[in-house]
Amino acid sequence: MDSLHQLHHIAPAATLLVGAAVVLIADLASNRRSDVQWLALLTLVVATLMACWQVLAGLPGESALGGAVIVDVFGLYFTFLLLAVAAAVVIVSSDGLQRVEQRGEFYALLLTSTASMVLLAQAQDLILIFVALETTSIVQFVLAGIARDDRSSEAGLKYLLTGAISAAVLLYGFAFLFGLAGTTSLTGIAAFVGAGAEETRLAVILAFVLVAAGLGFKMAIVPFQAWVPDVYQGSPTPVTTFLSVASKAGGFAIVLRIFYTGLGGGDTFVSEDWAKMFAVFAAVSMTFGNVAAIQQTDAKRLLGYSSIAQAGNIAVGLAAVAGGSTLGASAVLFFLGTYAATNLGVFISVIAVSKSIGSDDIRDYAGLLRRSPGVALVLSLCLLSLTGIPPTAGFLAKVYVFNSAVRTGQDWLVWLIVVAVLNTAISAYYYLRWARIMILDEPRDTLTFRPTLTTSGLLMLAGAGVLFFGLVPTPLIEAARRAAETLV
Amino acid sequence: MLTAFLLLPIAGALVIALLPRDRAADARWVALIASGLAFALSILIFVRFDPDEAGYQMVDRFNWIRAGDAGFSVQYVLGVDGLSTPMVLLTGLLSVAAVLVSFNVTLRTKEYFAWLLVLETAVAGVFLSLDLIQFFLFWELELIPMYLLISIWGSGRKEYSAMKFLLYTIAGSALMLVGFLVLGFTAGTFDIAKLTASPPTEAAIPLAAIFWFIMAAFLVKLPVFPVHTWLPDAHTDAPTAVSVMLAGVLLKMGGYGILRIVLPILPQQAHDFRVLLAGIAGFSVIYGALITLRQRDLKRLVAYSSVSHMGYVLLGIAALGPVGLSGAALQMFTHGTITGLLFIMVGLVYDRAHTRQISELSGLMHRMPLIGVVMVVAGLAALGLPGLSGFVAEVTVFLGSLGPHPAATIFAVFGVVLAAGYILWTVQRVFTGPPNERWADLTDANQWWERTAMGGMLVAIFVVGIYPRVLTDVIQSGIDPIAAIVQRGG
Numbered sequence: 001m002d003s004l005h006q007l008h009h010i011a012p013a014a015t016l017l018v019g020a021a022v023v024l025i026a027d028l029a030s031n032r033r034s035d036v037q038w039l040a041l042l043t044l045v046v047a048t049l050m051a052c053w054q055v056l057a058g059l060p061g062e063s064a065l066g067g068a069v070i071v072d073v074f075g076l077y078f079t080f081l082l083l084a085v086a087a088a089v090v091i092v093s094s095d096g097l098q099r100v101e102q103r104g105e106f107y108a109l110l111l112t113s114t115a116s117m118v119l120l121a122q123a124q125d126l127i128l129i130f131v132a133l134e135t136t137s138i139v140q141f142v143l144a145g146i147a148r149d150d151r152s153s154e155a156g157l158k159y160l161l162t163g164a165i166s167a168a169v170l171l172y173g174f175a176f177l178f179g180l181a182g183t184t185s186l187t188g189i190a191a192f193v194g195a196g197a198e199e200t201r202l203a204v205i206l207a208f209v210l211v212a213a214g215l216g217f218k219m220a221i222v223p224f225q226a227w228v229p230d231v232y233q234g235s236p237t238p239v240t241t242f243l244s245v246a247s248k249a250g251g252f253a254i255v256l257r258i259f260y261t262g263l264g265g266g267d268t269f270v271s272e273d274w275a276k277m278f279a280v281f282a283a284v285s286m287t288f289g290n291v292a293a294i295q296q297t298d299a300k301r302l303l304g305y306s307s308i309a310q311a312g313n314i315a316v317g318l319a320a321v322a323g324g325s326t327l328g329a330s331a332v333l334f335f336l337g338t339y340a341a342t343n344l345g346v347f348i349s350v351i352a353v354s355k356s357i358g359s360d361d362i363r364d365y366a367g368l369l370r371r372s373p374g375v376a377l378v379l380s381l382c383l384l385s386l387t388g389i390p391p392t393a394g395f396l397a398k399v400y401v402f403n404s405a406v407r408t409g410q411d412w413l414v415w416l417i418v419v420a421v422l423n424t425a426i427s428a429y430y431y432l433r434w435a436r437i438m439i440l441d442e443p444r445d446t447l448t449f450r451p452t453l454t455t456s457g458l459l460m461l462a463g464a465g466v467l468f469f470g471l472v473p474t475p476l477i478e479a480a481r482r483a484a485e486t487l488v
Numbered sequence: 489m490l491t492a493f494l495l496l497p498i499a500g501a502l503v504i505a506l507l508p509r510d511r512a513a514d515a516r517w518v519a520l521i522a523s524g525l526a527f528a529l530s531i532l533i534f535v536r537f538d539p540d541e542a543g544y545q546m547v548d549r550f551n552w553i554r555a556g557d558a559g560f561s562v563q564y565v566l567g568v569d570g571l572s573t574p575m576v577l578l579t580g581l582l583s584v585a586a587v588l589v590s591f592n593v594t595l596r597t598k599e600y601f602a603w604l605l606v607l608e609t610a611v612a613g614v615f616l617s618l619d620l621i622q623f624f625l626f627w628e629l630e631l632i633p634m635y636l637l638i639s640i641w642g643s644g645r646k647e648y649s650a651m652k653f654l655l656y657t658i659a660g661s662a663l664m665l666v667g668f669l670v671l672g673f674t675a676g677t678f679d680i681a682k683l684t685a686s687p688p689t690e691a692a693i694p695l696a697a698i699f700w701f702i703m704a705a706f707l708v709k710l711p712v713f714p715v716h717t718w719l720p721d722a723h724t725d726a727p728t729a730v731s732v733m734l735a736g737v738l739l740k741m742g743g744y745g746i747l748r749i750v751l752p753i754l755p756q757q758a759h760d761f762r763v764l765l766a767g768i769a770g771f772s773v774i775y776g777a778l779i780t781l782r783q784r785d786l787k788r789l790v791a792y793s794s795v796s797h798m799g800y801v802l803l804g805i806a807a808l809g810p811v812g813l814s815g816a817a818l819q820m821f822t823h824g825t826i827t828g829l830l831f832i833m834v835g836l837v838y839d840r841a842h843t844r845q846i847s848e849l850s851g852l853m854h855r856m857p858l859i860g861v862v863m864v865v866a867g868l869a870a871l872g873l874p875g876l877s878g879f880v881a882e883v884t885v886f887l888g889s890l891g892p893h894p895a896a897t898i899f900a901v902f903g904v905v906l907a908a909g910y911i912l913w914t915v916q917r918v919f920t921g922p923p924n925e926r927w928a929d930l931t932d933a934n935q936w937w938e939r940t941a942m943g944g945m946l947v948a949i950f951v952v953g954i955y956p957r958v959l960t961d962v963i964q965s966g967i968d969p970i971a972a973i974v975q976r977g978g
Contacts, residue, residue, distance in 0.1 A: 389632065390625045396553075399621065399665065403560055406669040411692045414670060418701075421662030428658050429651070432635070440639055440647065477555045 009064035009071050010122065011050040012079050016115035019043025020108040027104025037094060040107035044087045044114075051079045060486070067185055068125040077333060077483040078121035078253045081340055085246040086114040088344050088462075089238050091454050096238040096351035106146055110242065113139040117250040124261065126174045126184040129254060133170070133218075137163045140247060144235040155234030162217060162227040170214025176207035177262070186262035193262070196269040204263075208274050211258060212281070218251025221311045222285040229292075232304030237354060240300055241347035244307050249336045252314060256329050259318070260487035265329075266321035267488075279319035279412065283419045286312030290426040299350050299360045302430065303343075306386060309427060310339060316420055317401045322408035330477070330484035331404035337476050338385070338393035338469050345382035345462030348455060349375050356449040362434055367443025375451060378463040380435040385466045387431045388424055393469035398424065400477070489533060490566040491548045493576065494612050496526040497583065497605040504602045512597045516590065519601035523583040523608060530580030537573045539965035544569050544618060544681065552622070562678060566616040570966025571747055571817060574959055575615040575740060578824045581948060582736035583608040586729035588941040589832050592839070593641065593727070600641055607633040607733060614741050620668040620678040620749070627661055627705070630738065634730070642725040649721040656708050656718040664705035667698045671753060684752040687977065699757035702750055709742030712772040712802055716795045723791035728835025731787065735794050736828035740820045743801040747817065751805070752970050755977025758808060766806035766889065770896035772799035777906035781913075786834045786844040789914060790827060793870065796903055797823050803893070803900055804885040810964075810971035812888025817963045819881035822869075822952060826878055829866040829945040833859060836938060837918075840930045846914060851923035856932040860919040862942050867911040869949050872904050877952035880960075 007014060019040065027036050054060070054071055063070040089110060097106065116135035123129045141163060145156020178184055180203055181192035193204060216224035232240045259265070259274060266275075289309025296302035314335050320328030352375050353368065354360055368376040385394030402420060405413040451459065469476055500522025504515045537545060544567030553562040568576060586604060593600050610633065613626030631654055639650035672678040674688040691698060708715045719739075723731050751758050758765075776796030783789035797819070804816030836859050837852065838844050853860040869876035872883075882904065889897045933939055952959055 384632070390629050395625070395628065399624075399669075400560055402665065403669050403672070406666075406673045406692070409673070409692050414666065414693045417666050417669070418663065421666055422659065424662050425655060425659040429655060432651075432654065436639065436647065436651075439636070474554050477553065477560065481555065 006064035008054075009059065009062065010069055010119060011054065012047040012083070013115045013119040013122070015047040015050050016043060016111045016118065019046070020111035020115065023111065024104060024108045027108070033103050034094070036104050036107050037090060040090045040111060041087060043111055044083055044090065047118075048080070048083050051076060051083065063124060067187070068128045069119070069122040070124050071122065072486040073479075074253075074257070074483040074486045075122040077479060078249060079118050081249055081337060082114055082117050082121070082246050085242065085249070085340055085344065086110060088348070088458055089242045089246075091458055092241070092348050092351055093238045095355050095452060095455050097236055101148075102146060106143070109139050109143050109146075113143065113242070114246065117246060117253075120250055121253045121257070123254070123257070124186045126178065126186070126189075129258070130171060130174060133254065134167060136247070136250060137167065137218075140239075140243065143239045143242070144231055146239065147236045151234035152236065155231045158227050159231045162224075166214045166217035166224065169210055173207050173210030173214055176203060176210065180204065180207065186258065189262045190264050193264050193268050193270065198269070201270065204270050205273055208259070208263060208270070209277065212255070212274070212277060215251055215255050215258075216281065219248060219255065219311050219315070220251075220308050221281045221315055222288045222308060225285070225288070225308045225311075228308055229301050229304040232307065233298055233301040233360075237300065237347060237351045240303075241344065241351075244303065244347065245340050245343050248307065248311065249340065252318075252332055252336060255318065256332060256484075256487060260326065260329055265488045266323050266325060271321055275319045275321045276412070278315050279416045282312045282315035282319055283416055284312070285309065285315060286420060286423040290423050290430075293430050294426070296430070297362050299362050299365070299434075302362065302434070303346065303350070306427070306431070307343075309423065310386070312423070313398065313401060313420060314339070316405050316416060319416060320401075320405040320408050320413060322410065324488065325408075326481075326484035326487060327404045327407055329487055330480045331401040333480035333483050334473075334477055335397040335401050337480065338397040338466070341462055341465035341469065342382045342385040342392075342394055345378050345459065345466060346386070348458050348462060349379035349382070352451040352455050352459070356451075357447075362437060364444070365434065365438050366441035368438040371443055371448045372450065374456060375459065376438045378459045380438060381463050381466055383431045383435045385470070387428045389428075391467065391470045393466045393473070396470055396473050489529065490546050490568065490616050493526055493529045493533065493580075494566065494609060494616060496529065497522050497608040497612070501602040501605040501609075504598050504605070507598060515598045515601040516587065516593070519587045519605055520584070522605055523580075523587045526608065526612075527580035527584045530576045533568060534573055534577045534962070537568060537570075537962060539570055539961050542969070547618075562621040563619045564622060565618045565679070567618050568616065570962045570964065571744070571970070572615045572966070573962050574817070574821045575737070575744055576612065578740070578821055579608065579612050579615060579737050581944065582732055582824060582828050585828060585832065585941040585944060586732045588937040589732065589835055590727070590729040591935070591937040595641060600637070603633040603637050604729060604733075607637065611733070611737050611741065615744060618680045620672055620680060620683070622678075623680070623749070624661070624665055624668055627664075627741070630741075631657060634734070634738070637730045638722060638726045641727040641730070643727075644725040645721070646725040649718075649725040652718045653722040656715065657705075660705035660708035660715070663701040667701035670698055680749065680753075684973065687753050687755065687973075695754060696757050696760065699750065699754045699761065702754075703746070706742040706745040706750065707768075707802075709745070710739060710798045710802060711742070711795065712768050712799060713775050713795070716772070716776070719795060720788050720791045723794070723831075724785060724788045728831060728838075731791075731831040731835070732828045735790070735831055736824040739794065739798055740824055743798070743805065743816060743820045746802075746805055747813065747967075747970060751808075751813075752973045755974045758974060759977065762806045762808055762892065766803060766893040766896040769799045769802035769806055770893075770899040772796065772802065773900040773903035774906070777903045777910065780910045781906065784846050786837065786846060786849075786914070786918070787831070789846070789910065790830045790834055793907065793910065794823070794827055796907065797827070797870070799900065799903065800882055800885045803889050803896060806896075807885075807889035807892050808971070808974050809888050809892065810967055811884060812892075813967045813971050814960065814963050815881055815884030815886075815888050817967060818884055818956070818959060821959060822877040822881045822949070825945050825948045825952070826866055826869045829862070829942065829949065830870065832941055832945065833863040833866060836933055841927060846917050849918045849924075849927070851919070851921045852927060852930070853919040854923040855927055855930040858932045858939075862933075862946065863919065864915055865946065866949070867915055869953070871907040871911045875953050877949050877956070880953060880956040
């Protein structure tokens, strides 16, 4: 009974789960598609209010349910991020889900997936982490295949197979951690790692390599990226949006939680080992993603490779650990925040274009500036942000992440940054080529189009966010810093 | 006041963006007013600047990103000293000239002038910034307008050239960012004044690596052999006004960056590599001049002559003494006005004849005496005729570099001989000689905007040529502290 009194600690996630059930029932009762959409949106708003209430009620810092979850700034940062992304996906789904019949299921699954990721961001126990992660994954397998055509089904299946292997690897890693520390609680593991028994070093390294490999699937870093291009291309675009922004953020959230809270951040005898592991992941991911993206002509596939490359950039922040500093973690958080605004802008544009001209081929974006100036401008702005050109948020995000790595004072991290900045030059080629096609090339026909009112609103919001965080980044940096500090 | 100078052009760009579609032709007037006001402000800045006062003047400052706990504080801080004041003046002057020579642009008029003004703000930001991250931001900001201006309003292989320009610049500046971040971490600040006051003595990576990371961006921009190949392409395919801006002010960002950031913050490394730099400089001068001789396209010819002339800037810098550095700074200003004027003249010829092939042009002096005369004057200035500004700058560079780098200097002096060759030969082929029937219908520079742009640049060339002290006093006040640091550090 005691734990029931603590349910308000997981109020946002619980709200989302209840909402998912209500959406399913309402879908049976109502024939109008927009009804369930409104209901899903309402659920997200209520969940957001719950999270706000948690902030105002002074819950941050409290752990509950036998220490399995904690309400802290870190968890709340991701809660707000995930809820915002989910809301955007729900809104844009009225344009982007034409291939999909099962609207009710879509919203219910989306809410369930969001709920488990919110819980994941709060989790402090290996068992809860695994359960929440698997719930997210299984729901996303279904989401990827929800369009029930060949490509979508193939995407769902590929995602499922890779995901299943990753889950096994992750569980293996967790088993090692449990075997070593004798507890599934992250704080308990932290105490064990903090003791720094040299004879356990190899076992700890083996454990975190397995954990990182299992989670690499979620973050989309090389060599666990093979599913990304196919799934990104084959899934309905709103699902791709959700995967590329929310799911990636969830993956990085739990990596931060495990490596900072569980493995003691930069303070322990294995810190440098896992920092170097992430540095390798980062360098390989960004190089592979960028080189592969150069060849792509399909917008969603290109964004898949771009997503791998960007995961490499974010992983630079993971590698940036030194001493008790949480600067690298805050860089990951800040980058993810700006990346969410940027990638939402890109994907919503892709949805709007695809709805009007029925193609995801980048060559069909020719002359978009004249066909639909607003979409072309926001998409160009977001592509600049992905490249990292001022005055966009992506510029500061990159500078901030690279700065965090340099500030560790490690020379090998400086060389990692050299790799990273040279990758920026490669990425400029394909991001800006896309922008060039929209701005310079002649359109094939004179057809012009306007996105729907809600889509226009979202696009403007994303574009404004990209500019705002590029010019006034201090609030987001401050939030990211405080969130990162609660990790240790 | 500096903030006003920085924001005026971009404010003009915003006004242009808000113009209704049917009044697009008014965009050029808005652009002229905005850049004209900015030019007036730049004159005011130049006049109000006091060479006798040490340090940066007219400083505007506030904390832009306050995340000191997170180790990432970036200031917005603008200021001028004797080094940046002439650059500000140059930016103001050439921007007006660029707007004027664009008065006949009819393709996507609004966008064109808006981007031209954004470009002015970006370049001005580079010359005014006193914080490394802010400097880097403006440095990168300049890419988008340049890319679009070349690839939309250019000619020939414009998209290829624009992309080449972009990738070269990004690759160079990417490494610069690494250098800046390491410097900022080592010194605990990105403030250029503070970094100059106490240069770091060691860092996570060798200071020599930082030196070359930062130099990579500046040498590409300058440009010198072997990273110059983007320049002829970009120049040839860019519209006239963009060539003017590119040759006139954008290349100066490279030399300016070396003088402002590299020399004062990494004096020991500058000292270590001075012979290598002088070698690159001397080779660039001769290589650029030899390639120039072989050009058959007027614009490409002027572009390659820039490679040669910017070699003098690096030569003066490599001398590391007060005379050489002053010469380099002066050469940046004079090359900006002279080559800017040359590109305007080539643009006027091309507007009329619709070809830039030297072999097709002949006897133009008969049809366009004004253009011909101005072209000759600009050419004489470029080859360093006494009484015109190019002479003063080149002689100062040679005086400064002869002591430390006799071989490179003597080698580079032949660049002047070659310059005389390619300029006189070009003038002879294009302007003198028998009038060609094909060009019988050509008109002279008959539009007021063409004449104003030409006149303004000529005035600058003559004033500096006849009375160089108007600039040298100011430059001296900016160079002396830098030279002192370099000599102490070396």
